[in-house]
Amino acid sequence: MKLSRERLIQSDGAVSVLVVFLGFLVGTILIALVGKNPLNMYKAILQALSGYNIDNGKMNIRYIAETINYSVPFILCGLSMGFANRVGLFNIGGEGQYIMGMTIAQMVALLGPQVQGLHWVLAILCAIIIGSLWGGLVGVLKAKYEVSEVVSTIMLNYIALYLSRIITLQMPGATTYKTANFPETALITNDFFTKVTNYSLLNNGIFMMIIAVIVFWFIMEKTSLGFGMRATGFNKEAARASGIPVVKSIALSMAIAGAFAGLAGGIVALGSFKYGRVLSGMDNYGFDGIAVALVGNSTALGTALAGLLFGMLKNAQALMQSKQIPKEITFIIQGMIVIFIALRSALILYQQYLDKKKLQKEVGVK
Template identity: 80%
Template sequence: MKPADTRESFTSRMLSSDGAVSVLVVLLGFLVGTILVALVGKNPLNMYKAIFQSLSGYNIDNGKMNVRYIGETLNYAVPFILCGFSMAFAARAGLFNIGGEGQYIMGLTVAQVIGLLGPNVPGLHWALAIIGAMLIGAAWGGIVGILKAKYEVSEVVSTIMLNYVALYLSRIICLQLPGASTYKTANFPETALLSNGFFQAITNNSMLNNGFFLMGLAVVVYWFIMEKTNLGFGLRATGFNREAARCSGIPVVRSIAISMAIAGAFAGLAGGIVALGSFRYGRVLSGMDNYGFNGIAVALVGNNTAIGTMLAGFLFGMLKNAQALMQGKQIPKEITFIIQGLIVVFIALRSAIALYLAWRSKRQLQKEVLAK
């Protein structure tokens, strides 16, 4: 894409950098969101006060500091980051995983089942639940991979279908759990919870829990698989050019199935962490939690890299935590959904940048030829 000219202009260098474009896209999303808030007669400053408070814990209006907000922001970021990895991992192999939501729901469901019925052994209980959540997520994603690789079923359609299968299946299962009413089950035993006394102590009793460590581990694992292993190389090669990968002896069918399974495991982990970390009881879901769908946006903003996805996940966690604060300042909290949606739309529109750069270099070439 880069123009042949060595004296590249600042703009074209910016526009060729994925990271810079992501920052630009996020800023554009916030800009349009801000304009919208102003247009409906609200004060956009209140929106930013809420965001600042969810980021720093500092309330500008009364000068009070509460570190709990920081803890909550970090806790909200965990499922966003993990669902982002779910999307990103599949994307690296050239697949579009809209199924993060379904994989997340299945992980959440199995974690709740093991949480309520599992062995009440400290340490082992929650670990079993989390492993179960990852395995079912992997299975839920793996199905998609196999359908895609063996039967050429579009992963876009099959993941959408599996999201809703997961939602209703989860309801059927959770309604059978001990103490189940129409919306919740009995409380989890202590041994199933991911809560971390130290985190609670330093963040003024926020919900921040051991899931945060698991997320950190997942970042390292994602980076390691992608950048340092043959498996990751094969996946990326498959994503770049499937035929070329096949010709160089990379087992493409297996690559696709494995990458969807690993992608599913990330989302399943997110479901397990939310189930046992953010709630004390099992939930009978009546709708989607939307972490999986937003994971798509997180991965797109993060350009499918480990660090980028993590940063984007923190951004989304911050926005989610700011929702209640915004509502308290008369800003409809749905503005955060609008900003997230806008970010994804702008990412779709970034293909315009490639068109623009191509047009520019063509014009440059024309100029040079005419000058001769």
């Protein structure tokens, strides 16, 4: 009994399941407290997850496809946060890297060469590159000048937002909220998906996301570069003493983290929208990516699963609203999940307390 409790407390996966459960519990109680039926929330979630509408018994595969499509940027931004996290950095800048990726992808889509097969590749590549530059800058500032990455990424998020507005407002056909439509060659829509999934927005971005998850896993677990990064994350001084180039690790890890978020921006721009957007605020994928990575314990598979959970919640929002459940409950659930993750350090304190009690019992101290 005791052993199993110890193991549960030490297992990252079990704790993640627990915090998600607690987050939903708070959400459910809150819905009930304001006099709504929590069952409606779960009906919406079921429909977002399986496409099955429990009220009229109809099945629509489009909902599943939309859930997956929503989860793509969540997973990529989660990978961004997770990658930096493994090196001991806190990347709040996913949002800025995402915005820059989106902005450049939009720019290339509108101004780039309209060659079939080349145009969108170029746009996505540029998004990845600008994302990695935006993230790499943070890494350089941290490694060279010891500027806290928490503060610098927050600053760069807002710089990215307003820079994006300045750039996008100069694009062809720009009004105060959108630009002209992208040419066909820039889009990453997938006709097969569109037909099979009843005109969902699911697009080729899913393949890029899967490649990104594999790349994350490969770099982290299978290369000496990843080993050096993880070592830096565990103990910077020990890593330095064993000859691991810590400064390079930090800068490079932020650049790779930025690349994931930049890719997310490119995919959203070319896959889910057919025109460039003049942002009036943040899309929040980057911020939610923090929660995704925390729930997924910064591993490739965990982040992918957590991203699916968040994509499902986002897709369920509209369904909830139609069932008189305020859709903001999903934000509350997400926020509570992150707060419970912060509180998980209490579990460690609890374990220490138990250990102490046990020891006292063994040596006979009352």
